[in-house]
Amino acid sequence: MKRSIFLILFLLSSFAHSVPAKRVNLSFDAALFRGEGKNLIWEIYYSFPDTLLKYEYVNEGNYEGRLKIDLLLISSGLDTLTDSWELKHTTKSPSKKLMQDLMGEKKYSVSPGKYEVVLKVRDVYDPSTKAEKKFKFTAESFPEKTIGISQIQLARFISADTTKNDTWNKMFVKNNIYVVPNPEITFYGDNPILRGYYEIYNAATFGGDEIEISYRLDNALNKEIVTLNKSLKPYSDGMGQIVELSLDPLTSGLYFLTASIVNKTKNSNDTIRTKKRFYYINPEMPPEQLTKFIESGTFEQSEFSTMSDARLELEFQQAKYLATKDEKEKFEILETTEAKQRFLYRFWKLRDTDNQTPVNEKLVEYRRNIDYANKFFKVGELRDGWRTDRGRILLVYGQPTEIERFPQEGNNRPYERWFYAELRGGSEFFFVDRQGISNYLLVHSNMTGEMYDPDWFRNNVQIFRDNNDTQDNGL
Numbered sequence: 001m002k003r004s005i006f007l008i009l010f011l012l013s014s015f016a017h018s019v020p021a022k023r024v025n026l027s028f029d030a031a032l033f034r035g036e037g038k039n040l041i042w043e044i045y046y047s048f049p050d051t052l053l054k055y056e057y058v059n060e061g062n063y064e065g066r067l068k069i070d071l072l073l074i075s076s077g078l079d080t081l082t083d084s085w086e087l088k089h090t091t092k093s094p095s096k097k098l099m100q101d102l103m104g105e106k107k108y109s110v111s112p113g114k115y116e117v118v119l120k121v122r123d124v125y126d127p128s129t130k131a132e133k134k135f136k137f138t139a140e141s142f143p144e145k146t147i148g149i150s151q152i153q154l155a156r157f158i159s160a161d162t163t164k165n166d167t168w169n170k171m172f173v174k175n176n177i178y179v180v181p182n183p184e185i186t187f188y189g190d191n192p193i194l195r196g197y198y199e200i201y202n203a204a205t206f207g208g209d210e211i212e213i214s215y216r217l218d219n220a221l222n223k224e225i226v227t228l229n230k231s232l233k234p235y236s237d238g239m240g241q242i243v244e245l246s247l248d249p250l251t252s253g254l255y256f257l258t259a260s261i262v263n264k265t266k267n268s269n270d271t272i273r274t275k276k277r278f279y280y281i282n283p284e285m286p287p288e289q290l291t292k293f294i295e296s297g298t299f300e301q302s303e304f305s306t307m308s309d310a311r312l313e314l315e316f317q318q319a320k321y322l323a324t325k326d327e328k329e330k331f332e333i334l335e336t337t338e339a340k341q342r343f344l345y346r347f348w349k350l351r352d353t354d355n356q357t358p359v360n361e362k363l364v365e366y367r368r369n370i371d372y373a374n375k376f377f378k379v380g381e382l383r384d385g386w387r388t389d390r391g392r393i394l395l396v397y398g399q400p401t402e403i404e405r406f407p408q409e410g411n412n413r414p415y416e417r418w419f420y421a422e423l424r425g426g427s428e429f430f431f432v433d434r435q436g437i438s439n440y441l442l443v444h445s446n447m448t449g450e451m452y453d454p455d456w457f458r459n460n461v462q463i464f465r466d467n468n469d470t471q472d473n474g475l
Contacts, residue, residue: 026052026121026131027183027425031151033174034142034201034238035109042110042139043153044071045181047103048087051454054126055094065089066124073108074116081108086124105171105181112141147211148201149261152276154182155195158242175199175240186279186424187247188448194245198259198274203234210234212262215243220254252282279424281448304345312340318370318386319347321395369394379439389442393418393429397447400429408436412461416440423447432460 026048035041046069053065066088073081089102116136123129142148157180172180179197187194194217203211210231217225228245243259260273299305307315316323316331323331327347334340352360370386373394377385385391394400400418408414414433420426427447431440444456458465 027185028119029154029181029183029185030137031153032139033150033199034148038141039109039111040139040142042108042137044106044108045103045153045183046105047101047181047183049454050089050091050102052123052129053089054123054129055091056125058090061092062090063092063094065091065094068122068124070118070120071106072118073110074118075111075113080115081110083108103181103183110139112139114138142201144202146206147203147261147272149259149272149274150199150201151274152196152198152243152257152259153179154185154276154278155197156180156182158195158197158244160242175238177240177242184279184425185277186281188281192247192280192282194243194247194257194278194280196243196257196259196276198241198243200234200239200241200261202237203232203239204237207234213241214258214260214262215245216258216260217245217250218256218258222256225250225255247280247282250280250282252280254279281424299342299345302345304341304348307341307344309337309340312337312344315344316340318395319344319366321392322351322366323347365398366395369398377440379437388439390416390418390431390440393442397423397427408433411463413463414440415461430456432456434460 026046028044028046030042030044033041033043048067050065053067055063055065058064066086068084068086071081071083083106085106087102087104114136115138116134119133121131142150157178159178160176161178168178172178174197177197182195200211210233212229212231214227214229216227219225226245232239241259243257245257254277256275256277258273258275260271262271304312304315320328331340331343334343348360348363351362353362370391373385373388373391374383375385377388377390377394379385379388386395397420401421402419404417404419406412406415406417413436416431418429418431420428424447427445429445429447429450430443432443433440441460442451443460444453445451453459
């Protein structure tokens with residue numbers, strides 16, 4: 001059973017008179033569930049940082065931010081559904097520091113078919129903050145005479161006890177289960193739990209005495225990481241299911257969760273499944289190592305076996321951007337030249353994306369980026385461009401999808417914007433030449449773990465700051 005799964009992350013920008021408008025950083029995700037009759041329930045989930053909004057004083061020391069969202073659903077060239085709503089947030093003291101993510105959920109009844117969605121977002125108090133996004137999805141009918149399964153909704157928090165807290169937002173309750181959505185489809189930390197919710201249909205009628213459920217995690221190459229099985233006695237034709245899986249000790253990267261149900265009744269032996277993409281970011285682990293290796297005599301034929309102590313030290317300093325905390329500590333305590341040689345050999349062998357070829361593609365790409373950084377990012381007599389902020393970002397994340405360069409103009413220092421389309425659904429980095437010597441420093445990024453300053457433009461680009469200028473940039 002194929003289902004469309006999508007994440008829409010707004011990271012849009014527009015520039016007027018060399019001053020960038022505030023970027024709209026919202027996360028959207030969606031899932032399809034069974035509705036009344038032949039209709040389906042299309043749910044959308046959204047979240048955004050509270051620092052996105054421009055706040056206006058309203059009364060009694062309260063400041064209010066308002067974001068307006070317009071949604072248009074089109075099928076067969078006709079407008080089938082329109083909706084508009086405002087997201088409001090009130091605070092006593094607007095902060096430039098992220099305090100919380102604001103989120104919500106909307107539900108719509110749709111007929112089976114193909115749809116185009118148009119989403120428009122704008123800040124009510126700041127006309128420069130606006131974005132428009134279009135995307136498509138297919139709503140497929142759920143079976144009527146056999147077991148069916150919905151799409152998976154990823155969650156930040158799930159509880160089967162909806163009576164625990166009276167302050168919980170009722171919009172997040174379905175099938176007597178409290179499900180707080182995870183619109184970023186991303187999980188963080190060194191010991192996180194993957195949480196999700198989905199529904200099983202017609203199990204009591206067509207599932208017999210017992211159904212078998214299987215959960216499978218695959219990496220970005222669709223290689224199986226782990227599979228867990230359980231049996232369930234059907235108790236209704238619309239069962240809400242909670243899935244919670246530990247992601248420890250996985251490395252950072254893209255993964256897929258597949259939930260499968262085997263129908264083993266006399267009249268059927270079908271397997272139905274639903275699949276969901278998600279990201280896992282572990283600050284203590286490098287991007288997923290997709291291959292394994294066994295060290296052999298190839299070390300003696302490698303370039304590392306002939307490296308001097310000075311060369312080994314330089315090689316590791318350059319490689320430290322990719323090294324884990326444990327790898328850094330291990331290298332520091334190595335005493336012999338051969339131990340360091342073998343360490344670096346293993347280090348790059350682990351990161352080789354194709355062990356079937358004699359060339360380590362990852363190492364070749366990394367060194368190519370070092371050469372690029374040394375050529376274009378060197379500062380004065382410092383020829384090691386890889387040591388600069390731009391050099392580090394290049395080595396860690398690779399070549400960006402897009403680079404925008406803005407020369408010095410009027411009251412603005414030179415700066416650059418780097419955009420990575422495939423990094424967490426869309427990530428950007430801002431560099432400013434504060435000293436006028438072509439040493440561009442990283443001043444803001446929406447990538448987890450990097451420098452974060454939503455007021456980066458005013459704090460770093462503007463030479464003479466206007467104390468009355470409260471515009472935010474780079475969100």
